[in-house]
Amino acid sequence: EVQLVESGGGLAQPGGSLRLSCGASGFPFRSYSMSWVRQAPGKGLEWVSYISSSSTTIYYADSVKGRFTISRDDAKNSLYLQMNSLRAEDTAVYYCAREDTRSSGCSFDYWGQGTLITVSS
Amino acid sequence: EIVMTQSPATLSVSPGEGVTLSCRASQSVKSNLAWYQQKPGQAPRLLIYDASARATGIPARFSGSGSGTEFTLTISSLQSEDFAVYYCQQSNNWPPLTFGGGTKVEI
Numbered sequence: 001e002v003q004l005v006e007s008g009g010g011l012a013q014p015g016g017s018l019r020l021s022c023g024a025s026g027f028p029f030r031s032y033s034m035s036w037v038r039q040a041p042g043k044g045l046e047w048v049s050y051i052s053s054s055s056t057t058i059y060y061a062d063s064v065k066g067r068f069t070i071s072r073d074d075a076k077n078s079l080y081l082q083m084n085s086l087r088a089e090d091t092a093v094y095y096c097a098r099e100d101t102r103s104s105g106c107s108f109d110y111w112g113q114g115t116l117i118t119v120s121s
Numbered sequence: 122e123i124v125m126t127q128s129p130a131t132l133s134v135s136p137g138e139g140v141t142l143s144c145r146a147s148q149s150v151k152s153n154l155a156w157y158q159q160k161p162g163q164a165p166r167l168l169i170y171d172a173s174a175r176a177t178g179i180p181a182r183f184s185g186s187g188s189g190t191e192f193t194l195t196i197s198s199l200q201s202e203d204f205a206v207y208y209c210q211q212s213n214n215w216p217p218l219t220f221g222g223g224t225k226v227e228i
Contacts, residue, residue: 035218037165045157045165045208047218059216095164103170105153105212109177111164 002026002110004096009115012086016119022079022096022112030074033057033099035108036081038092038117048094049081050106064090086119093117123147123211127221134226136199142224144192144209153213156185156194159223160205168207169194196226204228 008020020036036048049070050059058070069082079096093116097108124147134140144154152172157165167176169185172192182197196203209221 044223045159045210045220047216047220050216050218061217100167100170100176102174103153103155103212105155105171106215106218107155107167107170107210107212108157108165109167109170111166114164 004112006112006115020081024077029077040092125221142194146190150211150213
């Protein structure tokens with residue numbers, strides 16, 4: 001069974017840092033590209049960042065570029081999001097999501113349960 | 122950036138009725154369009170990818186159609202478990218990947 005489990009959420013101060021983790025199981029993690037997607041309270045979905053299966057391709061949304069860093073450790077079956085210079089507008093539930101390899105584009109066939117980040121003083 | 126616009130924002134229907142949700146892209150996304158369902162407190166669930174292909178385990182009452190800039194998600198006969206928010210997402214021209222604002226299907 002495919003499972004994605006996020007951790008590392010919590011309360012952070014504006015300007016502070018947090019590191020999110022996503023543990024994967026039930027599939028060959030190293031073979032899949034992954035993304036982080038967030039959802040502010042009561043709002044829609046916003047893609048945050050993408051990392052290819054080989055880590056050779058990395059993308060960020062403009063809203064987080066230069067502040068967030070995505071990475072992965074295939075030996076640990078884990079995906080990470082280092083979040084620096086946090087702002088109030090980064091407050092959201094953060095989901096890790098697996099890219100669906102059947103798709104000719106980039107859709108997400110499995111999602112974690114999400115972890116809440118609250119940025120507030 | 123490709124802007125995805127979903128309509129209507131809210132749809133009030135009764136169980137057993139059929140519904141059609143719309144998603145429009147600001148420029149062509151070919152068939153690189155996915156639909157997700159999200160229930161309160163849950164993660165999104167992939168329903169449709171490549172505009173019309175049903176994801177694993179998705180009931181046949183869900184169908185997707187369209188290409189280019191106009192897409193629809195049809196639920197042929199609403200079940201109680203289908204009341205949720207539905208999002209479309211394009212992946213033809215990215216980054217960024219972009220989602221529509223969602224359509225809430227309510228009783």
